[in-house]
Amino acid sequence: MAQQPQHRYAPDNLLASEPNKFDASKLKSEEMIINLGPQHPSTHGVLRLEVVSDGEIVKEVVPHIGYLHRCFEKHTESLPYNQIIPFVDRMDYVAAMNSEHAYALGVEKLLGITDKIPKRVEYIRVLVAELNRIASHLIAVGTYGLDLGAFTPFFWIMRDREHILRMLEWASGARMLYNYIWIGGLFYDLPVGFEQRCREFVTYFAPKVKELEDLLIHNKIFIDRTANVGVLPLNLAINGGATGPLLRGSGLAFDLRKVDGYSVYPELEFEIPVGEGKMGTVGDCWDRTWVRVREMDQSMHLIQQCLNKLEGEHKRTREFDPQALVPKKIRPQAQELYTRAENPKGELGFYFRSDGRSDIPFRCKVRACSFVNLSLLPELSRGVLMADLIAILGSIDIVLGEVDR
Amino acid sequence: MDNQKIGDLLSTVATVEVVKNTSPECWLVPATSIAEVCQLLYHNPATYFDMLTCITGVDNGPQANAMEVIYHVYSIPLHQSLMLKVVLPRENPEVESVTDIWKSANWLEREVFDMFGIAFKNHPDLRRILMPADWKGYPLRKDYQHEETYRGIKIDS
Numbered sequence: 001m002a003q004q005p006q007h008r009y010a011p012d013n014l015l016a017s018e019p020n021k022f023d024a025s026k027l028k029s030e031e032m033i034i035n036l037g038p039q040h041p042s043t044h045g046v047l048r049l050e051v052v053s054d055g056e057i058v059k060e061v062v063p064h065i066g067y068l069h070r071c072f073e074k075h076t077e078s079l080p081y082n083q084i085i086p087f088v089d090r091m092d093y094v095a096a097m098n099s100e101h102a103y104a105l106g107v108e109k110l111l112g113i114t115d116k117i118p119k120r121v122e123y124i125r126v127l128v129a130e131l132n133r134i135a136s137h138l139i140a141v142g143t144y145g146l147d148l149g150a151f152t153p154f155f156w157i158m159r160d161r162e163h164i165l166r167m168l169e170w171a172s173g174a175r176m177l178y179n180y181i182w183i184g185g186l187f188y189d190l191p192v193g194f195e196q197r198c199r200e201f202v203t204y205f206a207p208k209v210k211e212l213e214d215l216l217i218h219n220k221i222f223i224d225r226t227a228n229v230g231v232l233p234l235n236l237a238i239n240g241g242a243t244g245p246l247l248r249g250s251g252l253a254f255d256l257r258k259v260d261g262y263s264v265y266p267e268l269e270f271e272i273p274v275g276e277g278k279m280g281t282v283g284d285c286w287d288r289t290w291v292r293v294r295e296m297d298q299s300m301h302l303i304q305q306c307l308n309k310l311e312g313e314h315k316r317t318r319e320f321d322p323q324a325l326v327p328k329k330i331r332p333q334a335q336e337l338y339t340r341a342e343n344p345k346g347e348l349g350f351y352f353r354s355d356g357r358s359d360i361p362f363r364c365k366v367r368a369c370s371f372v373n374l375s376l377l378p379e380l381s382r383g384v385l386m387a388d389l390i391a392i393l394g395s396i397d398i399v400l401g402e403v404d405r
Numbered sequence: 406m407d408n409q410k411i412g413d414l415l416s417t418v419a420t421v422e423v424v425k426n427t428s429p430e431c432w433l434v435p436a437t438s439i440a441e442v443c444q445l446l447y448h449n450p451a452t453y454f455d456m457l458t459c460i461t462g463v464d465n466g467p468q469a470n471a472m473e474v475i476y477h478v479y480s481i482p483l484h485q486s487l488m489l490k491v492v493l494p495r496e497n498p499e500v501e502s503v504t505d506i507w508k509s510a511n512w513l514e515r516e517v518f519d520m521f522g523i524a525f526k527n528h529p530d531l532r533r534i535l536m537p538a539d540w541k542g543y544p545l546r547k548d549y550q551h552e553e554t555y556r557g558i559k560i561d562s
């Protein structure tokens with residue numbers, strides 16, 4: 001006989017496991033608690049917002065997170081370093097290459113082999129990471145349009161993103177969760193003809209950014225919905241730990257690729273776009289989105305430079321083995337290390353503690369950019385209109401896989 | 406500002422010592438004076454640690470009988486990273502909150518509380534953040550036992 005399911009529907013359980021912070025009976029008579037999510041398209045995943053509203057005005061927002069919590073950090077305490085990479089993919093699943101890159105750089109630093117990594121490997125890593133950065137920003141901008149009622153841009157970005165996903169699938173075998181960047185090397189060299197196809201993509205994509213800008217970013221309705229909305233002053237951004245486009249949108253040219261100069265970024269040329277308050281105030285939702293679009297241009301520029309290097313100085317040879325330096329056994333010396341890298345959404349940091357006796361980390365902590373950026377939502381959306389709350393949430397660009405880990 | 410100078414500066418408010426084999430530098434600070442040390446690092450123009458990047462909790466296990474809270478701070482204008490470490494007992498661990506210095510500490514401290522059960526004094530909103538509110542135990546402690554069921558739902562292991 002099949003075993004009966006033991007659980008039953010019990011609404012009280014739901015309130016016990018995720019109770020409201022505010023008590024409805026203690027609010028003023030004109031105030032009301034509105035629950036948004038966890039199943040709501042504009043929360044970009046399973047995020048629940050408890051909104052205390054006064055008519056259309058948002059008095060207070062309390063994000064309830066953890067619906068996608070898989071306890072990444074607990075898993076890492078029972079896995080060897082190289083087997084953690086697929087778990088890292090599943091944090092920020094729309095920018096897995098970037099997370100892998102950050103993780104691999106961290107473990108290489110732990111092992112002290114950072115300088116030994118061949119340049120070709122490093123250029124391929126940057127190439128795929130920048131491709132993924134474009135894909136991530138496309139999702140951010142496209143779904144943001146969707147949040148604000150613009151339907152068409154979403155289809156356009158999905159069409160363009162598909163080119164990137166297919167290229168990365170060609171290289172790694174997977175569309176989103178790649179496991180391509182390994183500690184000390186790569187899963188494989190780029191497939192033959194990848195550079196050519198990548199160049200074709202760059203030629204194809206450059207006018208599409210302009211198109212997206214005309215269609216969405218400089219659209220009157222879009223500007224009206226985002227300019228002067230959700231202004232994040234720079235001092236609050238820094239104090240609140242904001243990084244990535246959120247911080248740059250507030251006017252500070254802070255990009256870890258430049259600041260820390262990790263990987264081969266010091267050898268490449270690119271600019272850091274910052275919010276200038278073109279349509280309203282510095283640090284509003286429009287600025288953040290605009291920074292993302294400008295960053296796509298910069299990523300294209302980086303991709304072209306990588307391609308030049310990969311077809312020039314560091315070109316494909318028969319002898320080149322991207323797995324040559326991949327360590328068979330990863331046993332770092334006892335130490336503590338905090339390492340970080342620039343993800344599309346901000347600073348992705350890893351804290352490692354190794355005891356020097358085992359192949360698994362004693363502790364691996366992730367500093368998730370979406371998590372810290374999301375913690376600014378209550379500050380940003382106090383006193384705004386209900387519709388603006390959605391605009392602000394979308395402009396932060398969170399991925400719940402990374403918020404909850 | 407080099408490591409030695411930071412050490413000298415910190416010694417004016419607390420007895421600190423440097424932790425070996427870390428990157429960036431890590432200072433061991435007594436649990437009672439962490440808020441004071443953070444205030445100093447935040448306000449002193451020579452250090453100016455304006456960003457609290459991350460807070461990590463570490464459980465050293467029942468044998469060592471110690472838990473750690475590590476603060477990762479960063480100074481944007483001076484481009485300097487630093488770690489501050491606090492060691493706490495495993496029984497009723499408690500440390501002063503730094504939320505009134507850095508806003509980012511709010512959720513980061515909640516996460517450490519959620520995963521390790523380390524209480525942060527004077528935290529404005531210390532609730533569980535990732536786990537359900539009625540969850541028993543603190544998952545990232547080394548002696549954490551996996552539950553068999555959650556609300557009658559069997560947990561596959």
